[in-house]
Structures are given as C-alpha cells and as structure tokens.
Amino acid sequence: MSKLESMRVAYGMALADYGALNTNVVVLDADVSASTQTHFFAKRFPERFFNLGVAEAGMVDVAVGLALGGKIPFANTFAFLIALRAAEQVRTCVAYALTNVKLAAAYGGLSDSRDGPTHHSVCDLAVMRAMPNMTVIVAADSVEVRKMVPLVAEWNGPVYLRISRAEVPVVFDEAHQPKIGKGVLLRQGRDVTLIGTGVLVSRCIEAAEKLKQDGIDARVIEIHTLKPLDEEMILASAKETQAIVTAEEHSTIGGLGEAVASFLGEVHPVRLKRVGIGDTFTETGPYFELLDRYGMGVDSITAAAKEVVRSKV
Numbered sequence: 001m002s003k004l005e006s007m008r009v010a011y012g013m014a015l016a017d018y019g020a021l022n023t024n025v026v027v028l029d030a031d032v033s034a035s036t037q038t039h040f041f042a043k044r045f046p047e048r049f050f051n052l053g054v055a056e057a058g059m060v061d062v063a064v065g066l067a068l069g070g071k072i073p074f075a076n077t078f079a080f081l082i083a084l085r086a087a088e089q090v091r092t093c094v095a096y097a098l099t100n101v102k103l104a105a106a107y108g109g110l111s112d113s114r115d116g117p118t119h120h121s122v123c124d125l126a127v128m129r130a131m132p133n134m135t136v137i138v139a140a141d142s143v144e145v146r147k148m149v150p151l152v153a154e155w156n157g158p159v160y161l162r163i164s165r166a167e168v169p170v171v172f173d174e175a176h177q178p179k180i181g182k183g184v185l186l187r188q189g190r191d192v193t194l195i196g197t198g199v200l201v202s203r204c205i206e207a208a209e210k211l212k213q214d215g216i217d218a219r220v221i222e223i224h225t226l227k228p229l230d231e232e233m234i235l236a237s238a239k240e241t242q243a244i245v246t247a248e249e250h251s252t253i254g255g256l257g258e259a260v261a262s263f264l265g266e267v268h269p270v271r272l273k274r275v276g277i278g279d280t281f282t283e284t285g286p287y288f289e290l291l292d293r294y295g296m297g298v299d300s301i302t303a304a305a306k307e308v309v310r311s312k313v
Contacts, residue, residue, distance in 0.1 A: 002202065004167040008106055010142035011163050012037025014149040015074060015104075016044050023048075024070065025153055028063050030056045030077035035165070036106040038076050056081045060089040060101070067099040072153050078112065079105035079162055083124035094158045095131040102152050103128075103160045108138070109198065109249035110294070111165035113287040120282050121162075126254025128160040129227050135180065136227040138162045138198040138248075138256075143172040144224065151180055162198065166287050169202035171222070183230035189219030192305045193237040193244050197223050197256045200247040200275070200296055207301035216309055229259050231267075238264050243308040244272040247301050249291065252276040271312045273304035 019025045019041055026048045033039045033051065042049040052059040056077050063073035075082070082090065082105050094101045105124060112119040128136045135155060139145035145163055152159045171186075178184065186201070187208055196204035201222045208218040219241055223230060238244055244264070246257035257274030264270060277294050291297060 002169045002171070005142035005170050006167045007139060007142050007145050007164045008035070008037045010146045011104070011149065012040040014146040016040040018149050018153060019045050019048065022072065022153060024072045026050065026066055026071045026073050028052055028059050028073055028075045030054060030059050030081065032077055032106070035078070036076040036104065056086040057089045060086045060103075061093055063101045064093045064097070064099045067101050072100060072102065074102045074104050074153075076104040076106060078107045078119065079121035079124045080119060082160070083121060083127045087127060091131055095133045098133050098157060100156065101158055103158070105160060105162045107165040108162040109164065110282055110290045111287060113290050114284055116284040117281040122251045122277050122282060123254065124162065125226060125248070125250045125256070129254065129259065133158055134227065135159045135225070137180065137225050139164075140198055140201040140222055140224060141168055141171045143170060143174065143176055144178055147176060147178055148224075151178065155180055164199055166199070168199045171202050171205070178224060181225045181228045181230060183233040184222040184224070185219075185233070186222055187218070187220040189217040189241065191217045191241060191243065192309050193219040193221060193241045194247065194301060194305060195221045195223055195234065195244060195256070195260060196247040197226065198249050199291070200249055203296070203298050203301055204247050206298045207305065210298065210302050211305055214306070216305060218305060223256060226256055226259055229263060231263055234260055234263065235268055238268050238270045242270050243305075243312050244270055245275060245301060245304045245308060246272070247275040247296065249296060250276055252278065271308040273308050275301050275304050
C-alpha cells in the first residue's frame with residue numbers, strides 16, 4: 001500500500017486557500033468543524049464562516065439564501081446527514097431550485113468506522129444521483145480532493161462532494177488535473193476494465209497488479225464524477241475489453257456499479273460484476289478491515305475480474 005494521507009485535512013486546507021482567492025466563498029458547518037476540518041477556513045475568514053449548530057436542514061436552507069445572494073456556499077457535515085436528514089431541503093431548495101450550493105459530505109462510506117452503521121453512508125450516492133440537477137463527485141485521495149475544491153466552487157450548480165474521514169492511500173501526484181465529468185485512465189489493459197471510485201481506486205490498482213501475475217491484463221479507470229458519468233470512456237473500454245468490474249465504497253444498489261450497468265445495458269451489454277456493499281447494514285470496526293469484511297478488498301476485486309474474464313470466453 002502507498003503512503004496514507006488525510007483526505008479531510010487536505011480538503012479543509014484547500015478550502016481555506018481557495019477562500020483567499022475567491023472572496024465570494026462562504027463556509028457553513030453543522031457544529032462539526034473539527035471533524036470536517038473547516039476550522040482552517042474559520043480561523044482565516046471568521047466573517048465568512050457560519051456555524052449553524054446541529055441543524056443540518058437549516059444549514060442547507062441558509063446556504064441556499066447565501067447562494068441567492070451571490071455567494072458560493074460550501075455546506076459541511078457528515079455524508080449520511082446531508083443525504084438523509086437534510087434530503088428534503090437538498091431536493092427542493094438546492095436541486096429543484098437549481099441553487100449554486102456545494103454540499104461537502106465528510107466521513108463518506110465506512111470511514112466513520114467506529115461510530116457504527118448509523119454513521120456509515122452506504123446509500124448517499126444513490127440518493128444524490130437520483131436528485132435531478134445534482135452533480136455527484138467522490139474524491140479518491142488527498143491530492144484529488146485538494147484539486148477538486150476550486151473546480152467545485154467554479155462549477156455552475158449544485159454539487160455533492162464526498163470526502164473520506166480516513167487516512168487513505170495516495171493515488172495521484174501533483175501533475176493530476178481532474179475535470180468534472182471526465183474519467184481518468186490510470187492503466188491500460190486488454191482483458192478486463194476495473195472501474196473504481198473513491199478509496200477503492202487504490203485497491204483497483206493493487207488488484208490489477210495481482211491479476212497481472214495470473215496473466216490477466218487489467219485496465220484501471222477512475223470515475224470521480226458519478227453524475228454526469230463519463231459515458232464515452234466507459235463505452236470505449238467496454239468495447240475494447242468486453243468485461244467490466246466496478247468497485248465502490250457504497251451499496252451496489254444505486255451507486256457507481258448501477259450507473260455503469262444501466263448505461264452499458266442500453267448501449268453495449270458486456271460481462272459485468274459490481275464490487276461494493278451488499279444489501280446489508282455494516283458494523284463497527286477498524287476501517288480497512290471493514291472494507292475487506294464487506295466485500296471491498298483487493299481479493300474481492302480480483303475474484304470478480306477473473307469471473308468476468310472467464311465468462312466472456
């Protein structure tokens with residue numbers, strides 16, 4: 001495994017740095033700034049930081065008002081709270097009203113591992129993908145989330161940005177220049193395409209190395225933007241490898257895997273397996289152990305790849 005870095009710290013520092021460049025950026029938090037790392041912004045720009053307390057729905061509504069006043073609000077709290085507790089306000093006042101609100105969803109996936117299933121966000125991407133007008137982004141590492149902050153701020157319209165709590169493997173270097181809506185080809189391959197998002201991108205890379213030892217040439221693609229999906233890159237890989245494995249830290253219902261499967265099912269059906277959390281709630285435990293336990297380990301990705309390669313023969 002490559003070196004680990006904190007994605008949330010990278011986000012907090014990047015938000016403060018970008019706030020110095022763009023004075024229209026304002027930051028809201030639901031009394032969890034030590035967790036979301038928005039305290040960096042609060043210390044530098046206290047006049048542009050608003051702690052709304054434990055009132056996530058109200059925070060979203062205040063963000064909407066600020067957006068209507070010409071500001072660029074980043075509303076911060078845990079992913080499950082934005083996607084579930086504040087869902088009605090997100091739907092009606094952000095997505096339906098097309099307000100320029102940025103929803104920064106901390107502690108994504110199972111990364112709030114010790115707080116258990118009530119704090120795990122296993123269905124947030126499905127909820128947000130289903131919101132009309134919502135752009136959905138899942139950062140893979142500290143470098144990418146830092147590079148995403150200006151892009152999200154300058155994107156015209158609602159954005160849901162998912163961020164991990166954990167220290168996660170570094171995938172990218174400083175040359176990485178992500179573009180919203182565009183996938184990233186990380187490795188060429190002819191036999192199968194591994195499509196990962198978020199923390200599982202690094203595990204797709206590890207899986208490709210293991211598959212190489214078994215004579216399977218795996219392509220690796222990162223999809224950081226689940227909506228709008230990079231259909232062009234996915235279709236090209238499906239045509240060239242005729243086998244797809246998706247990997248996500250989310251339920252296999254409604255997330256990346258379902259997005260890819262529904263798209264390819266209409267235009268170019270191929271052998272496909274979805275790696276992610278099954279139809280179950282997760283438990284408390286060490287983060288990386290939970291990923292393995294719930295079917296998101298490197299071995300799960302390699303097994304899925306071998307299955308789709310065998311089945312296309």
